Amino acid sequence: MTDTSVPIVFYDDGCNFFRRENAHYQSIERSDRIRWFDIQQSENEPRENDLSWQTGMQRMHVLDSDGRMVSGTDAFVALWRHIPRYRLQGSVVSLPAVHWCSEQGCSVFAHLPYKSRCNDVM
Numbered sequence: 852m853t854d855t856s857v858p859i860v861f862y863d864d865g866c867n868f869f870r871r872e873n874a875h876y877q878s879i880e881r882s883d884r885i886r887w888f889d890i891q892q893s894e895n896e897p898r899e900n901d902l903s904w905q906t907g908m909q910r911m912h913v914l915d916s917d918g919r920m921v922s923g924t925d926a927f928v929a930l931w932r933h934i935p936r937y938r939l940q941g942s943v944v945s946l947p948a949v950h951w952c953s954e955q956g957c958s959v960f961a962h963l964p965y966k967s968r969c970n971d972v973m
Contacts, residue, residue, distance in 0.1 A: 857886055858929055861902060861912040864889040868960075869911060880934045910957065923957040924950055 862869045873887065890907040902912055902920060913926040921929050924944060931941030944953050 859886040859914040865891040924953040
């Protein structure tokens, strides 16, 4: 059984954007509050909550501390709730209009690195 007392961030470390962004979060946050799981390094390992490699490569996912798997904007909000510096940003992005706009951006952006990276791997 997975310890869900801390969120688990599933990300592609091969994506320059997520590598830099997650390195930033890791540099400002204690390692015991968030678990980091690089999907690219563990293609054949079992996934938490049945998250497939292909699905995980398309967007950042977070298994939140309530045991829910979320992705895209909701994944960022779940992550930011555990980083004191970003809690306000998470609250703002949770507002319906801001959330909708952010999710549209995540949906468009997420497919760009996925297409270029996953076509090479598959």
